[in-house]
Amino acid sequence: MKRNRLLMAGGAAVAALCMALSGCGGGASGAKTGDTEQADPNQKVTITYLHRLPNKPGMTPVDEIVARWNKDHPNIQVKATQFNGNASDMITKLETDVKAGNAPDLAQLGYSELPEAYMKGIMEDVTSEAEQYSKDFAQGPFEQMQIGGKTFGLPQDTGPLVYYYNKTAFDELGITLPKTQDELIAAAKTAAAKGKYIMSFQADESGNMLTGLAGASSPWYEVEGDAWKVDTQTDGSKAVANVFQQLIDAKATSTNPRWDPSFDASLQKGELIGTIGAAWEAPLLMDSMADKGKGDWRIAQIGDWFDNAGKTGPDGGSGVAVMKGCKYKAQAMEFLDWFNTQIDDLTSQGLIVAASTGTAKTPAAWSEFYGGQDVMKEFADANANMNNFAYIPGFASVGASMQEAASKAASGTGKVSAVFDAAQSASVSTLKDSGLSVVE
Amino acid sequence: MTTATTTPADVRTLHDANELESRGSESGAVPKAGKLGRRPRRSPAARREERTGWMFMLPFVLLFLLVFVFPIVYAIYSSFFQQVATGGAYGGGEVVNKFVGFENFKYVITSDKFWGGMGRVLIYTVIQVPLMIISALVLAMLIDSFIIKHVGGFRLGYFLPYAIPGVIASIIWVYLYNGQISPIVKGLAAIGIHVDFFASNVVLASMVNITTWTFTGYNMLIFLSALQAIPHDLYEAARIDGANGWQIAMKVKLPNVRGAALLAMLLSIVGTIQLFNEPQVMHTADPGINNYYTPMMMAFNSSRGFLTPKGAGPSNAIAIVMAIIAGLLAMAYAFIERKVNES
Numbered sequence: 001m002k003r004n005r006l007l008m009a010g011g012a013a014v015a016a017l018c019m020a021l022s023g024c025g026g027g028a029s030g031a032k033t034g035d036t037e038q039a040d041p042n043q044k045v046t047i048t049y050l051h052r053l054p055n056k057p058g059m060t061p062v063d064e065i066v067a068r069w070n071k072d073h074p075n076i077q078v079k080a081t082q083f084n085g086n087a088s089d090m091i092t093k094l095e096t097d098v099k100a101g102n103a104p105d106l107a108q109l110g111y112s113e114l115p116e117a118y119m120k121g122i123m124e125d126v127t128s129e130a131e132q133y134s135k136d137f138a139q140g141p142f143e144q145m146q147i148g149g150k151t152f153g154l155p156q157d158t159g160p161l162v163y164y165y166n167k168t169a170f171d172e173l174g175i176t177l178p179k180t181q182d183e184l185i186a187a188a189k190t191a192a193a194k195g196k197y198i199m200s201f202q203a204d205e206s207g208n209m210l211t212g213l214a215g216a217s218s219p220w221y222e223v224e225g226d227a228w229k230v231d232t233q234t235d236g237s238k239a240v241a242n243v244f245q246q247l248i249d250a251k252a253t254s255t256n257p258r259w260d261p262s263f264d265a266s267l268q269k270g271e272l273i274g275t276i277g278a279a280w281e282a283p284l285l286m287d288s289m290a291d292k293g294k295g296d297w298r299i300a301q302i303g304d305w306f307d308n309a310g311k312t313g314p315d316g317g318s319g320v321a322v323m324k325g326c327k328y329k330a331q332a333m334e335f336l337d338w339f340n341t342q343i344d345d346l347t348s349q350g351l352i353v354a355a356s357t358g359t360a361k362t363p364a365a366w367s368e369f370y371g372g373q374d375v376m377k378e379f380a381d382a383n384a385n386m387n388n389f390a391y392i393p394g395f396a397s398v399g400a401s402m403q404e405a406a407s408k409a410a411s412g413t414g415k416v417s418a419v420f421d422a423a424q425s426a427s428v429s430t431l432k433d434s435g436l437s438v439v440e
Numbered sequence: 441m442t443t444a445t446t447t448p449a450d451v452r453t454l455h456d457a458n459e460l461e462s463r464g465s466e467s468g469a470v471p472k473a474g475k476l477g478r479r480p481r482r483s484p485a486a487r488r489e490e491r492t493g494w495m496f497m498l499p500f501v502l503l504f505l506l507v508f509v510f511p512i513v514y515a516i517y518s519s520f521f522q523q524v525a526t527g528g529a530y531g532g533g534e535v536v537n538k539f540v541g542f543e544n545f546k547y548v549i550t551s552d553k554f555w556g557g558m559g560r561v562l563i564y565t566v567i568q569v570p571l572m573i574i575s576a577l578v579l580a581m582l583i584d585s586f587i588i589k590h591v592g593g594f595r596l597g598y599f600l601p602y603a604i605p606g607v608i609a610s611i612i613w614v615y616l617y618n619g620q621i622s623p624i625v626k627g628l629a630a631i632g633i634h635v636d637f638f639a640s641n642v643v644l645a646s647m648v649n650i651t652t653w654t655f656t657g658y659n660m661l662i663f664l665s666a667l668q669a670i671p672h673d674l675y676e677a678a679r680i681d682g683a684n685g686w687q688i689a690m691k692v693k694l695p696n697v698r699g700a701a702l703l704a705m706l707l708s709i710v711g712t713i714q715l716f717n718e719p720q721v722m723h724t725a726d727p728g729i730n731n732y733y734t735p736m737m738m739a740f741n742s743s744r745g746f747l748t749p750k751g752a753g754p755s756n757a758i759a760i761v762m763a764i765i766a767g768l769l770a771m772a773y774a775f776i777e778r779k780v781n782e783s
Contacts, residue, residue: 092744116745119525121534147530203727223529260725262620393530400731400746407728413640426748433749435524435538436531 044075045328047335048104049320052083052090053349058365060345069338076331083108088396091117098122098324105326106153106336110318111144112208112391112399114152117321119393119434123152124322129333130154136341140388141354145319153321154333155354156340157280160382161212161302161312164285165198165274167371168296179303181243188252191273197266198274201244202258205315206406206419207399209276212313213240213306214420215389221427227437228392232423239307241417248409248416255410264288276302278315279352279379286369295371299378301385311387319354352379394430401426519544519756522749544757547749553732554758558765560644561734565712568648573704576656577697580663581689595664598657606654610721613650618725638726647718655711659704666700667693702777706770713766716740735762 055061066080081104083090091113097103098121109117117123130151134142141155165177173191175198178184184199191198202209214220217236222229247253254272256262266272267288277285282299289297302312320336322329340346341355353360360376367373392398405422408414431438482490522540525531548554579598583591601609616622617637628635637646670693678688716736723729723737731746732738735758741747743755 088746089744115530118533119531119535120523121531148528204724206727226528228529256620257725257727260618261615262618262725265618265620393525394745394748394750396745397748397750400741403727404730407726411640411728430748430750434531434535435526436529 044077045331047076047078047106047326047328047332049078049080049106049335049339050083050090050094050104051080051108051320052087053108053351055082055349059348059350062349065339065342065345069335073335076328076335078335094122094323095120101325103323103325105323105328105332106320107323108156108318109153109321110316111141111155111314112316112395114145114319114321115147115391115393116395118147118152119436122324124324124326124329125150126153126322126329126333127151129329133333133337136337136357137354138356138383140383140386141317141319143388144317145321153319154336154340155317155319157317157346157351158354158383158386159212159278159280159314159316159352160379160386161209161216161276161315162279162378162382163274163300163302164277164281165298165300166270166293166296167298168293169196169270169273170198177300177303178305181239181305181307184243184303184305185246185250185252188247189250192250192252195271197252197254197272199244199247199252200254200256200258200263200272200275201248201406201410201416202263203255203406203410204257204259204403207395207402208315209278210237210240210244210402210406210419211399211423212278212315212389213276213302213308214313216302216306216308216311216313216387219387219390220423221390221392224439227439228431229439230392230424230427230431232420232427235307237420237423238417241415241420243305244409245416248412257407268292278317279382280316280350282366282370282375282379283350286366294369297370298373299370299375301378301382310385312382312385313387314389317352317354347376352376352383392427392431393436394434397430398423398426515756516760518752519760520753522753523751540753544749544753545761547754548757548761553738553747554735554761557732557735557738558762561713561715564644564648564715565709567645568651568712569705569708571648572652572656572659572708573701575652576659576704577663577701579656579660580667580697581693583660583664584667584693585685585689595661598660600657601654602658604654606717607721609654610650610718613646613653613718614722614725617646617722638722638728640728643722643726643729647715647722650718651712651715655708659708662700662704663697666697670696698781702774705777706773709773710766710770713762713769 049066051062053062062080062082066078070077083093085093087110090107091109094103094107094109094117103122109123127150130145130153133154137155138158141158142151145151145153145155163177170176173194173196175187175190178187188198211220214232214234214237217239218234220230220232220234220237244253248255254263254266254275256266256272263272267285268290270293285297301310302308304310320340322332322336326332340353341357343353343355343358343360346353346355347360347363359380362374362376366375401422402419405414405419406416409416409419428438428440520539520541521537522544523535524538525535582588583594588594604612616624619625619636619638622637625635625637636642674692674696675688678692683691714736715734719729719733720737720740723731723733731741738747739755739758739762742750742758743752745751
């Protein structure tokens with residue numbers, strides 16, 4: 001009797017384990033059928049969407065936006081999930097999900113990640129489905145969702161680099177918004193003499209920001225035939241290196257890493273009164289300052305500081321791609337076009353939308369902080385002024401190696417130009433390691 | 441030379457076996473007595489007990505196979521592959537898993553990054569482990585002595601940092617090290633000492649401090665339980681022989697916690713070789729701590745694509761080579777320890 005009970009307990013444990021295991025397995029096999037079925041338009045389908053929008057208090061939650069869609073589209077039900085990990089780890093998750101056959105239908109991907117995602121084969125070609133929606137988006141971002149003439153999704157937001165500065169503090173120091181390289185360096189030195197910084201050299205963001213600044217004048221990566229031509233030591237890169245080197249040598253720039261608490265501390269203390277940043281940093285900087293300097297800050301286009309002829313470059317920005325294994329591409333794209341054109345809702349999430357179907361209104365809190373400025377208008381100008389930048393597969397490792405060199409430059413043990421040397425060798429080796437050809 | 445001694449033994453074994461065999465066939469209980477005869481027969485009760493034992497083991501064995509053995513086997517398997525793109529500048533739109541033999545291991549063994557990281561970790565171990573073990577031992581001795589009252593409070597206090605997860609501890613310390621917001625840095629600056637905890641020649645010591653802070657209490661508990669297991673007769677005997685408190689500590693207590701010290705050292709060596717949390721978290725505050733600062737970070741960042749060559753193959757190869765080195769070090773330590781004890 002006792003024995004039987006033991007056997008049963010053991011059996012139950014095994015059964016429970018099997019159930020737990022098959023639970024995962026079952027879900028996987030359900031979504032695995034990768035071949036697209038010709039769907040009946042009246043058929044009820046479910047689309048899953050993995051995003052990494054902030055969803056903070058005060059923003060229109062993604063679930064609320066999606067619920068509106070679901071109410072009007074009983075046949076295309078969307079289930080949105082927020083990715084809670086590090087943004088940069090999401091692509092790894094998507095890769096394993098596709099392998100396991102349980103990837104979402106739609107997923108957010110940064111423009112710089114798209115070539116990597118393409119190389120890994122985790123996206124669906126939706127060129128024909130996307131065609132009809134191209135008119136809803138600015139051309140530049142729409143092209144960022146394309147590789148080799150094929151389209152893989154629709155753009156969501158952009159990250160043009162702009163200049164944030166505290167106008168009141170500038171006035172107190174008697175400096176004006178610099179227009180040229182010389183003016184910038186002179187103003188930085190004037191401010192530094194009073195213990196203030198109007199520029200920041202952010203080692204941890206160097207892979208994004210310095211790339212964008214350098215890319216404002218000319219590309220780093222070009223395709224020749226079936227091979228890559230890599231030149232990260234362009235004139236644009238040299239100009240960026242030169243300016244930051246002068247600023248670092250003169251101790252006229254902050255060198256706190258962007259995501260270290262010291263960066264926020266220097267903003268709050270009023271020490272850092274100007275910095276280049278991506279457009280999506282507008283609400284982040286507000287958060288960092290927590291009402292300090294409210295109304296004093298302004299946003300401006302980056303001057304002609306890096307021989308970039310008034311152009312700016314991208315830092316971040318992302319789109320939503322259709323993942324491999326999506327059964328209902330047409331429906332997924334229909335939803336995606338609707339979602340990515342919900343300008344007000346996405347603006348509330350802090351995005352500078354890529355949609356061109358309407359004009360984004362500046363949220364009240366933003367215009368209050370930025371002295372009544374029409375922030376969205378400024379960003380739209382920056383967008384129009386932005387050079388597209390083509391990235392290579394495996395760009396993440398290039399950014400990482402730039403960080404290391406930039407950190408040496410920040411501490412004075414290295415030169416800023418070494419950042420671009422590091423980018424060159426890392427670009428070439430990541431391409432070669434992935435089995436891609438490089439023209440030397 | 442051996443024949444003289446082995447022959448009788450062999451004869452005896454043979455004899456025993458024959459006897460068992462014949463007994464088995466006699467009773468007829470075991471059909472294939474010829475093969476099973478060597479084993480002593482067990483009663484049904486004993487067999488039932490054995491089965492019960494295995495039933496108790498079953499959940500462990502299943503989970504052990506599932507979450508331990510299988511991933512290791514799979515990691516070894518995948519370390520022989522690399523993901524490479526097919527054709528075209530952007531690849532052919534998919535990657536293939538290419539068998540590359542020992543290519544990944546060759547990359548690890550010839551990589552400056554790997555050995556640089558290994559070097560840092562070894563320096564770290566050489567500084568951190570003795571520091572921590574000695575402080576843990578001193579604390580345990582103090583608590584075990586009769587100098588201190590309210591032992592429970594001290595024991596809890598020293599152990600508490602261990603209850604804080606490693607990543608959280610590292611984040612706390614990053615704030616305490618931060619040049620612009622740390623009360624420690626500001627306090628030291630106020631008395632004229634300017635210290636940069638992230639300076640390239642200091643940062644390893646900053647990590648040593650975090651680990652020591654976290655794990656000293658844990659090791660202290662190991663020592664304390666070993667100390668409390670020492671029979672008190674020994675102390676009395678020593679005291680009667682005229683030993684003072686210091687002598688008792690050094691001559692009676694210390695030799696008796698040797699076993700615990702060996703265990704604590706081994707665990708610590710294996711643990712510090714895998715140094716990861718501290719540098720990975722501090723990397724946010726100081727990008728100068730590169731993403732291959734320790735072999736574990738190198739493996740992690742290769743798998744995330746922040747280092748090239750990337751993917752499961754190279755990162756598993758790093759992890760395997762590191763495991764082998766850690767195993768060798770632990771074995772070498774245990775061997776030396778035994779030799780020293782014998783002499």
